[in-house]
Amino acid sequence: MLGERLGSQKAGLITNLPSNIVVSLIFMALTRGPEYAAASARGVPTGMAVDTLFVLAFLMAAPLGIAGALLIALGVWAATAALVILVLPPLTLGTSIMLYATVTLAAFLVAEHGLRIKAVPRRNTGFSWRHVAIRALFAGSIVASVIVIAQFVPPYLTGVIATFPAVLSSTLVILALGQGMDFARATGKMLILSSSNIIVYATVASATFASLGPWLGTLLAFVAAIAYIAILGRVTARIR
Numbered sequence: 001m002l003g004e005r006l007g008s009q010k011a012g013l014i015t016n017l018p019s020n021i022v023v024s025l026i027f028m029a030l031t032r033g034p035e036y037a038a039a040s041a042r043g044v045p046t047g048m049a050v051d052t053l054f055v056l057a058f059l060m061a062a063p064l065g066i067a068g069a070l071l072i073a074l075g076v077w078a079a080t081a082a083l084v085i086l087v088l089p090p091l092t093l094g095t096s097i098m099l100y101a102t103v104t105l106a107a108f109l110v111a112e113h114g115l116r117i118k119a120v121p122r123r124n125t126g127f128s129w130r131h132v133a134i135r136a137l138f139a140g141s142i143v144a145s146v147i148v149i150a151q152f153v154p155p156y157l158t159g160v161i162a163t164f165p166a167v168l169s170s171t172l173v174i175l176a177l178g179q180g181m182d183f184a185r186a187t188g189k190m191l192i193l194s195s196s197n198i199i200v201y202a203t204v205a206s207a208t209f210a211s212l213g214p215w216l217g218t219l220l221a222f223v224a225a226i227a228y229i230a231i232l233g234r235v236t237a238r239i240r
Helices: 002-006 008-014 020-032 034-041 044-064 066-087 093-114 129-152 155-161 166-179 181-194 196-212 214-235
Strands: none
Touching: 008 181, 008 214, 020 034, 020 196, 020 214, 034 196, 034 214, 044 066, 044 093, 044 155, 044 166, 044 181, 044 196, 066 155, 066 166, 093 181, 093 196, 129 166, 166 181, 181 196, 181 214, 196 214
């Protein structure tokens, strides 16, 4: 809701702050131990590379409407995730980050120069607790389902599955319904770039959970993600 009031540029930065990955890693640390959570974090960059393709697919399929774009994007995510899980061996953190960076850069260039998506200014929206409750239920239900599923697979695959585009899908749908598809697409373009803050979060988490514990590790990782978003906001301020 804050993103709606600040325009698509800042919405793409704010709405992609770590959320489901925070809950997922804490839950894993409490149920399977900090070492398991740290190992799972190493699969996050690969999962975020798949999420980037999800966002790009939604942007490309947007002319079909919200339902059509979401179905196609989820289909792309499922197919790509299956390919990653079945074909690629577990990657090191460094290799996983390189894969993510390559995919994300390519996706952003397609959105920027191929689709020519432009920023959309903020629009006035009314505040309603009913709308807040509906949004929380929608996004929270998706996140909770993913966390449960992620408990039954090995650490690396948990990191991939835990990045299921729960917040991305709910954000794009909510913005498309509340602000229009143009606003959602413009936000989506920024979401491609701002997804890199999840990589920052996962990297710090993988390095701190085992030694400092999940609570302090989460705090440090989230502070790092916020600081990174602040820097990214300045770097991308001229993108239109």
